[in-house]
Amino acid sequence: MVYLKAGGSFLTIKEKPFSLNFRALSSLARILKGVPAELPLVLGNGGGSFAHIVVKAMRDKYGARPLLVRCQSATRWLNKLVVDYLVSEGVDATSIQTSAIITGGPGGFVVNHLPVVMSIKRGIRPVVYGECVFTEDGYSVLSTEAVFTLLAERIRPSLFVFLMDVEGVYTCDPKKCEKPELVSRIDSSNATRVLKSLGDRSAADATGGISGKVRSAIELSAKFRVPVLLMSGFNTDDAVKALTGHLEDVRGTVVYIER
Ligand SMILES: Nc1ncnc2c1ncn2[C@@H]1O[C@H](COP(=O)(O)OP(=O)(O)OP(=O)(O)O)[C@@H](O)[C@H]1O
Numbered sequence: 393m394v395y396l397k398a399g400g401s402f403l404t405i406k407e408k409p410f411s412l413n414f415r416a417l418s419s420l421a422r423i424l425k426g427v428p429a430e431l432p433l434v435l436g437n438g439g440g441s442f443a444h445i446v447v448k449a450m451r452d453k454y455g456a457r458p459l460l461v462r463c464q465s466a467t468r469w470l471n472k473l474v475v476d477y478l479v480s481e482g483v484d485a486t487s488i489q490t491s492a493i494i495t496g497g498p499g500g501f502v503v504n505h506l507p508v509v510m511s512i513k514r515g516i517r518p519v520v521y522g523e524c525v526f527t528e529d530g531y532s533v534l535s536t537e538a539v540f541t542l543l544a545e546r547i548r549p550s551l552f553v554f555l556m557d558v559e560g561v562y563t564c565d566p567k568k569c570e571k572p573e574l575v576s577r578i579d580s581s582n583a584t585r586v587l588k589s590l591g592d593r594s595a596a597d598a599t600g601g602i603s604g605k606v607r608s609a610i611e612l613s614a615k616f617r618v619p620v621l622l623m624s625g626f627n628t629d630d631a632v633k634a635l636t637g638h639l640e641d642v643r644g645t646v647v648y649i650e651r
Pocket residue numbers: 398399400401402406437438439440441444555556557558560561562563564565566567590597599600601602605
């Protein structure tokens with residue numbers, strides 16, 4: 393199973409509340425139409441300028457009830473925009489409500505992955521998303537990467553691809569620093585160093601920004617022994633190549649921890 397994340401930095405304009413990037417939606421549809429229909433693929437969309445802004449503003453000020461209501465309203469909204477756009481472009485996709493298939497229980501998360509499996513069996517692309525899910529005593533904010541981890545424990549992954557608005561992981565923020573260099577590979581020889589260079593994960597957004605994403609990519613690769621590719625969603629040709637298993641020569645960052 394291929395797990396594809398359309399990140400919020402790609403789908404939305406992250407610093408502008410509730411703003412969608414239509415060029416990204418169009419790229420995403422082209423990517424999905426470019427891969428064989430029979431390729432088993434789970435799509436997930438990030439929170440971008442919808443959920444992250446809500447969660448960051450409410451997290452330390454409000455209780456679980458208002459936060460769950462507002463967060464789920466924001467995530468549902470973006471997910472609906474994405475799925476409805478894909479359907480209008482001829483992609484057979486459907487929304488799978490993350491908070492209905494994942495809940496936090498006393499012994500860890502309880503996951504009903506069957507809607508994802510059944511959707512794939514029928515040739516429909518299931519679309520999950522980063523979400524505020526119910527737990528026994530409140531809520532938990534799960535990134536799309538965390539949702540993928542829980543699903544991948546039940547549906548074996550072959551590859552993870554994270555689409556962003558930048559071409560991969562750089563030596564410094566490519567939007568802010570002068571000479572960013574693309575890190576083409578992260579493996580056990582440089583993982584710790586790269587993570588350190590990305591700094592504090594708490595500042596960027598509600599799930600840790602690029603630092604949280606690279607940490608998740610390292611954990612996913614180590615746990616499932618598969619590559620994780622971080623790349624630009626605007627590079628549609630390379631994304632199609634990568635999704636069909638051809639990672640060589642794709643511009644991006646490949647995380648591969650082969651322990
Ligand atoms: N060293 C870096 N390398 C790459 N991107 C970086 C770096 N430092 C900061 N960034 C920023 O991180 C962003 C990508 O991370 P972000 O967590 O926003 O991605 P996303 O998964 O697309 O978003 P979301 O969590 O909303 O789904 C880029 O837009 C980039 O500007």
